[in-house]
Amino acid sequence: MRSTGVARWLIAVPMAILALATIYPMLYTLNIALKTRYDYVIDRGGLTTTFAFQNFVDAWTQANMGRYYLNSILVTVVSVLLILLIASMAGFALSHLTFRGSRAAFLLILAAMMIPFQVIMVPFIKTLSDFSMINTYPGLIIAYVSQFLPFTIYFMTAYFARIPKEITEAARVDGNNIYGVFGRIMLPLGRPALLSMGILNALFCWNDILISLLVMQSPSQRTLMVGVSALRGQYPDNVPTYLSGVLLVVLPLIVVYLIFQRQITAGVTAGATKG
Amino acid sequence: MKRMINSAALGLAAALTLTACGGASAGGGTGGGSGTDGGTADKLVVWNWGAADDAAAAFQEDVIATFNEQNPDVEVEVVSQPFDQYYTLLGSAIEAGTGPDVALFNGGTQLKSRAGSLVPVTDELADITGDLAGWPAFQADGETYSAPMFLQGFPIYYNKAIFEAAGLDPEAPPTTWEELGAACDTITSSTDVSCFALGNKEGLGIEFFLSGFGSGIFTAEEYDAWIDGERDWTSEHARQVLTMWSESSADGWYNEGANSTAMFNDSFDIFSGAKAAMVIGLSSGIAHWKQFDEFLGDDLGFMMPVTTNEGTTLALPIEGGIGYGVLNEDKKDLAVDWIKATVERDAQADYALAGGQIVSNTTVELDTDIASAQAIITELPGSKPLLHTSLSGDTLDLLHRLGQQLLVGEVTVDEAAAQLQASEG
Amino acid sequence: MTALLGSRSDVPTDVRPGTTPVPRRRRRRFTVESTAPLLLVFPAIAILLVFRVYPLILGVNFSFTGDQELNGVFIGLDNYVTLMNDVRFHAAARNVIVVLLFVPIEVFVAGILATFIFLKVPGHRFYRSVYFLPVVLSPIIIGAIFNIVLAANGPLNELNRAVGLPIVDWLGQSNSALPSVLGVHIWATFGMALVIFLAGFSTVDQELLDAARIDGATLPQTIWYVVIPELSQTIQFVFVTTTIGMLTGLFGLLYTMTAGGPGAASYLPEFLIWKLNGEAKPALASAASVVLLLLILVIGLLQIRVLRRATKEV
Missing domain, CATH: 3.40.190.10 (Periplasmic binding protein-like II)
Structure with missing residues (x-):
């Protein structure tokens, strides 16, 4: 690897350009969000000169974002916790325990993972309606759990499978039953994976529009992203206000990511043992 | 993994056989929106799309006020859906039996292709027929399904x-x-x-x-x-x-x-x-x-x-633009009151100017000096319906x-x- | 319905009786140890049976009935016949294959970038943070932004013009619309694959890398002979997760960027089903769901099979 000194710098150039390309859309959105509607129509691409912070205030009040923030936080937190719990239980059983039907169970999960939501949209809503769960928080939560659970199980199964059997066997020797192994060994060791999946599922729930629109029809129960998307009428004309709302939705995600990002990447690294 | 694929095929085959027998039973009995809360008479659930600007919001307030004058004990729940997802949401909700009582429709193709799910209100609206223009976009097979709120044209x-x-x-x-x-x-x-x-x-x-x-x-x-x-x-x-x-x-x-x-x-x-x-x-x-x-x-x-x-x-190509259709037979009377409130003269007159609408109520005079608006109104008498909405x-x-x-x-x-x-x- | 579910939940175990290596512990039936695995997977399986399998069965049923005036009437395979004559259906089915062709591209891009970050190119910490950012954004937003970036008079075409390349209406031409959407999808999600790769890199034996350096191996040689073999399992895992993302996560982008057009060039299964529901044809949509889901499952599971063992077999 002699030539790597120069090569590294050569490689760094396109990578830096790509990095700019990943940040650029955010800045672009912010720029438009700070324009007045008039400026947006006249000159979409140019830098804002108006700094119309009023757009953010309008978006906040018109989309009832205060209330919807609470709704979204509630639904996201409960959904994610449930997904993580159920998925790590199943992942542990599928990766470390042998039982009749494990193959079929894993197959079901693999298949469920590949179903686009639109495919089962109408019968799914009908099922929820049969359980009288339309327009309820538990209904929306179960919708998210069933949508995002399969992938999380798959991920946790793969992750737990890397933890050597010797570790769990040692814990058994120390007098733990299966639940003890799960609670005292697997969950702590799985923390980095749980954190990654937690963040990812939180993103999915937080950014979802379609499922939330279908399940929550009552205006007061809506989630944040739905409230913001309703800022666009039949004719989406006030783009700056809409994008201001979008930024207000995205902001907490970016903050959370920046707080946890070292643990997500570094954590996964530390937790993984050779597979 | 080969086993997995095989068992997948078997499982799916089993599922298909299981269901093919029961064919008709689960499919029936859908359509015809029953309101979210079933039979409660003191609530009217209305779906529309965006009332994002001030003029539209004010118009909606007017309509609700007019409606509540006649039905003081009825709570109106207006659900604003994003337009680009509107018809799929509505269709899914009707299919799942969770649709609204009343829903906004575009006239022409959109309304006519869904006439099967709507409650005809021909007789109920007969008394306001003379006041409004643009009815054909809301009529199918000799029945009227809604009253036009605005005229939509392509000048x-x-x-x-x-x-x-x-x-x-x-x-x-x-x-x-x-x-x-x-x-x-x-x-x-x-x-x-x-x-x-x-x-x-x-x-x-x-x-x-x-x-x-x-x-x-x-x-x-x-x-x-x-x-x-x-x-x-x-x-x-x-x-x-x-x-x-x-x-x-x-x-x-x-x-x-x-x-x-x-x-x-x-x-x-x-x-x-x-x-x-x-x-x-x-x-x-x-x-x-x-x-x-x-x-x-x-x-x-x-x-x-x-x-x-x-x-x-x-x-000038112009016809009835949008109007509310009735999905819940049980709340037909309330729904008709709602439809009439949307074409009430004063509310329409205010909105025409504030929101920039050519309203359906022919007794409303558009008080603006924008020349193209007056030109459009001048051409109304000789106007024709849109060609594409009959497709x-x-x-x-x-x-x-x-x-x-x-x-x-x-x-x-x-x-x-x-x-x-x-x-x- | 409980009876139905009961019979369904038996199906998996009965499909291939005796293929799972079950330790013979007959005497210890119903102990904590023997019931634990079943109790641990039960919530997951129950949720999937009730909220995935059962709706699917409803949908299959529904696909044999009619729409509009034929609502609820058994019409046999008529919906399926209608679909076979719909160009949008053909396009959606064909495009599933196009979509899967883009999976290796995303895996390659994420893998090569992760390798460079792992090899600590200048600024690697910064890239690692920034590359994940698009994952945070909703596809609706990303689609809206790239509509502008890819427009005929947008920044990308300005760049083309500046360097003398022809102007391309990326989203307005049949042959470039879907590839453009897929390109944006890769841009938006490679950060996730990158993170998984970086996790996998931690398992690469440092001694092997040192040995390679002592032997005077070049960078490509190191990657080819040391890094890739060590990472085979991670690569397979990324392949599977990327496939899932492509099969289930394209709706938002497609919806905002091309809406299936021009013509039916960029139709995908989920979009067609959505569209048919919006056209007040839910039963036809169910038929499309059944066929396209079978297609997705067959292709998806085949792909996993090609990768042999994505994870340790369970």
Whole structure:
């Protein structure tokens, strides 16, 4: 690897350009969000000169974002916790325990993972309606759990499978039953994976529009992203206000990511043992 | 993994056999929206799309107030859905039995293709028939399903300043297809703006084109037959529409990348921003006289369709735009009160001016000095319904797709005409 | 319905009786140890049976009934016949294959970038943080932004013009619309694959890398002979997760960027089903769901099979 000194710098150039390309859309959105509607129509691409912070205030009040923030936080937190719990239980059983039907169970999960939501949209809503769960928080939560659970199980199964059997066997020797192994060994060791999946599922729930629109029809129960998307009428004309709302939705995600990002990447690294 | 695939196949086969037997039982009994809360009489659930701007919000307040005067104990729950997902959400909700009591519909194809799920209100609305224009868009098979709130039309707007810069007479817009072609040549060669602003991403461009120019292409008899459902896409004049659409693109009338430009609202922003000389716009809602006036002021002009063929009668294409349909039979009376509240004169008069609407209530006088608005109103008496909203949903969707392909030369006029004719069934 | 579910839940175990290596512990039936695995997977399986399998069965049923005036009437295979004559259906089915062709591209891009970050190119910490950012954004927003970036008069075409390349209406031409959407999808999601790769890199034996350096191996040689073999399992895992993302996560982008057009060029199964529901044809949509889901499952599971063992077999 002699030539790597120069090569590294050569490689760094396109990578830096790509990095700019990943940040650029955010800045672009912010720029438009700070324009007045008039400026947006006249000159979409140019830098804002108006700094119309009023757009953010309008978006906040018109989309009832205060209330919807609470709704979204509630639904996201409960959904994610449930997904993580159920998925790590199943992942542990599928990766470390042998039982009749494990193959079929894993197959079901693999298949469920590949179903686009639109495919089962109408019968799914009908099922929820049969359980009288339309327009309820538990209904929306179960919708998210069933949508995002399969992938999380798959991920946790793969992750737990890397933890050597010797570790769990040692814990058994120390007098733990299966639940003890799960609670005292697997969950702590799985923390980095749980954190990654937690963040990812939180993103999915937080950014979802379609499922939330279908399940929550009552205006007061809506989630944040739905409230913001309703800022666009039949004719989406006030783009700056809409994008201001979008930024207000995205902001907490970016903050959370920046707080946890070292643990997500570094954590996964530390937790993984050779597979 | 081989086992996995095999067992997958087996499992699916098992599931299919299981279900094939029970066929009809689970499928039945759907449709016909029962309100979210079943039988509670003191609540009316209303679905519509966006009331994002102040004028629309104020109008909604007015309607609710009028409704509550008659039904003081009934709570109205208005659910604003994003428009781009509206009909799928509504369809899914109706299918799952969780639909609203009353829902907003676009007149024409959208309402007529869903007439099966709606409760007819012909007799209930008979007493207000005389006050309003635009009913046909809300009637199907001899029944009336809603009352039109606004009139929606496709007037052609132009920018007088650009005409002037190109050396054209801003007060004498083209009146024939040849003159229009010549004007476009002049504009594209002597200025750096496009002749027409066009957004065809959703495939809507060709329906604006068909309805916008139709009265100058089809004879009056052909026009009326078309509306009545006697359509021949392989006829001379129908093919002519497709040819004109395709050639206008080849001749460079439109902004670059029209197929990837959203009609709402990017193409109208192009016109507002004076980057195109003309546009086929709307008369209500948005992209209309009031909104263009904000940007162009006195430079905003209105023109009638142009004469393409001899023996045609030019007419402003306009008809009933939007109106509420009744989904829940049990709440029909409340729903009718709601529909009547939406066409109540005073609320309409306020909204007409504040929101820029050509309202359906013919007794409302539009008190504005925006010239193009008055010009539109002057043309109302001789107006005709839109050509595209009488098409079936299938044909309309096909037209959208063929319109995109014609625009970039991926299909020929003959092929397109044959496919459209086949879809008329 | 409980009876139905009961019979369904038996199906998996009965499909291939005796293929799972079950330790013979007959005497210890119903102990904590023997019931634990079943109790641990039960919530997951129950949720999937009730909220995935059962709706699917409803949908299959529904696909044999009609729409509009034929609502609820058994019409046999008519919906399936209608679909076979719909160009949009053909396009959606064909495009599933196009979509899967883009999976290796995303895996390659993420893998090569992760390798460079692992090899600590200048600024690697910064890239690692920033590359994940698009994952945070909703596809609706990303689609809206790229509509502008890819427009005929957008920044990308300005760049083309500047360096003398032709102007391309990326989203307005049949042959470039879907590939453009997929390109944006890769841009938006490679950060996730990158993070997984970086986790996998931690398992690469440092001694092997040192040995390679002592032997004077070049960078490509190191990657080819040391890094890739060590990472085979991670690569397979990324392949599967990327496939899932492509099969289930394209709706938002497609919806905002092309809406299936031009013509039917960029239709995908989920979009067609959505569209048919919006056209007040839910039963036809169900038929489309059944066929396209079978297609997705067959292709998806085949792909996993090609990768042999994505994870340790369970």
